[in-house]
Amino acid sequence: MLFIYLAMIDDDTQRSKFEYIYHTYYGMMYRVAYELTKDQRLAEDAVHETMVNIIEDIDTIRMDNPKELKSYLYVVTKSKTIDFIRRWEKRKTSLYPADEVPEINNFDSPDEIALTKITLQKALQALNELPEKYRITLVMKIKGYKLKDIACLTNTSEANVKNRIHRARKYIFSKLK
Known part of the structure; x- marks a missing residue:
């Protein structure tokens, strides 16, 4: 997956910055997402969305203070995971109550x-x-x-x-x- 992320980044310094974040903090980010989703696949998807967001903001991320960086990544991961869960729940809910599902017949013959x-x-x-x-x-x-x-x-x-x-x-x- 790292290869795909790196393909999205043009600058070598941004790539090395992202690689460091990925290798150092991926496990922590996954644990945060898993605690919220309680599902391995959903946690991976949430972390993926977080990684894409990090790529978009890679220029603004400061690397000089590891504690600050870890806190930032924790907050971003938690926020993105909560957003992801909300969207996931909306997809799962039906538009119609179970007994009011309209019968769809798209073909006449x-x-x-x-x-x-x-x-x-x-x-x-x-x-x-x-x-x-x-x-x-x-x-x-x-x-x-x-x-x-x-x-x-x-x-x-x-x-x-x-x-x-x-x-x-x-x-x-x-x-x-």
Whole structure:
């Protein structure tokens, strides 16, 4: 995982700063997150979000006082974990009470089901035909990555990411018509 984080950082001094934080304080940060979540996977996800936040703020983090640094990381981890738990709980709660779940029938006939499968197959085929730089960018956007993160991971500008997404969508829609 460290490799992925380091790929998000451009400057060598920032990389070494982050590596030190990661190797020295990851265990403490994980324990803080685990105490709050009581779940190994959720704790790892919360620490991941904290690490991404640290990367964003790496220039403002002071390294001259280890006690201050540890306190800062503790507070940031705890805060990010609490935010993560809140978002997680919102996802888990249902929009409808159990006995009021509306019945959803999206298809009226087997013909519509067949057409939907054909359309899906065409879309997947069009996605596979895309040049790699467009496919990767579009898939990352579909998976929920922010434009800034996609730009960082693909070593391009946000404007270029938007352009690639637009071209990929346009290509796929043209294949579906």
